[in-house]
Amino acid sequence: MSHPAAKAVIGFYHRHAEQWDTLRQRYFAEKAWLDRFLSYLAPDSQILDLGCGSGCPIAAYFIDHQHHITGVDSSKPLINLCQQRFPTQRWMVSDMRHLSLNQTYQGILAWDSFFHLVKDDQRAIFDIFKQHAIQGSVLMFTSGTHDGEAINDFLGEPLYHASLSPNEYHSLLNSHGFDVIDMVASDPDCGGRTVWLAQFHQQDN
Numbered sequence: 001m002s003h004p005a006a007k008a009v010i011g012f013y014h015r016h017a018e019q020w021d022t023l024r025q026r027y028f029a030e031k032a033w034l035d036r037f038l039s040y041l042a043p044d045s046q047i048l049d050l051g052c053g054s055g056c057p058i059a060a061y062f063i064d065h066q067h068h069i070t071g072v073d074s075s076k077p078l079i080n081l082c083q084q085r086f087p088t089q090r091w092m093v094s095d096m097r098h099l100s101l102n103q104t105y106q107g108i109l110a111w112d113s114f115f116h117l118v119k120d121d122q123r124a125i126f127d128i129f130k131q132h133a134i135q136g137s138v139l140m141f142t143s144g145t146h147d148g149e150a151i152n153d154f155l156g157e158p159l160y161h162a163s164l165s166p167n168e169y170h171s172l173l174n175s176h177g178f179d180v181i182d183m184v185a186s187d188p189d190c191g192g193r194t195v196w197l198a199q200f201h202q203q204d205n
């Protein structure tokens with residue numbers, strides 16, 4: 001049984017889209033990780049941004065570097081902001097848990113988004129990562145530091161987060177064809193985030 005706060009996440013980002021975006025625009029600690037991610041990409045790459053929020057500052061950084069974004073988010077008001085800001089990119093209102101785009105990407109990102117899913121949904125997302133990857137695709141996501149659930153109070157409402165253990169993320173990545181390039185737990189240079197960087201290799205089966 002999933003926690004009621006887990007079911008409320010999608011509604012949270014509908015209700016608080018504008019306020020959340022205002023706060024997000026004041027904060028950009030991710031540059032070093034985004035540069036590492038980009039170092040694996042050829043010019044003009046296609047990037048899938050799962051839980052892209054308002055497109056700023058993350059997708060904006062990739063667009064500045066001449067890459068092409070498919071941004072997916074379950075919040076219509078946030079996708080509307082992306083569309084206004086970057087009308088030539090591809091933006092979709094969709095639940096990442098049910099995504100099947102029939103397209104592959106050189107870069108796949110789930111930055112501060114995948115951690116809102118319950119543990120079983122997180123496990124299932126690795127199939128979605130794999131389905132959208134090709135040989136050499138780079139994947140980056142943030143997670144918690146240990147197996148568990150956490151509910152924080154944010155903008156006056158409970159906001160759900162969950163994490164698997166590092167060992168489980170490691171084995172899910174490997175069993176889905178991703179080699180871990182690096183994982184930094186609670187990176188002090190990135191607001192304490194735990195960041196995973198991995199690369200896909202085609203599997204034989």
Ligand SMILES: C[S@@+](CC[C@H](N)C(=O)[O-])C[C@H]1O[C@@H](n2cnc3c(N)ncnc32)[C@H](O)[C@@H]1O
Pocket residue numbers: 009010013024050051052053054055056057058072073074075078094095096097110111112113114116117
């Ligand atoms: C903390 S925000 C991060 C947004 C963006 N990645 C960033 O770093 O600015 C989390 C985002 O995940 C989205 N999200 C949460 N659950 C989702 C789901 N099941 N499918 C798609 N997007 C989801 C929310 O709407 C929100 O935009």
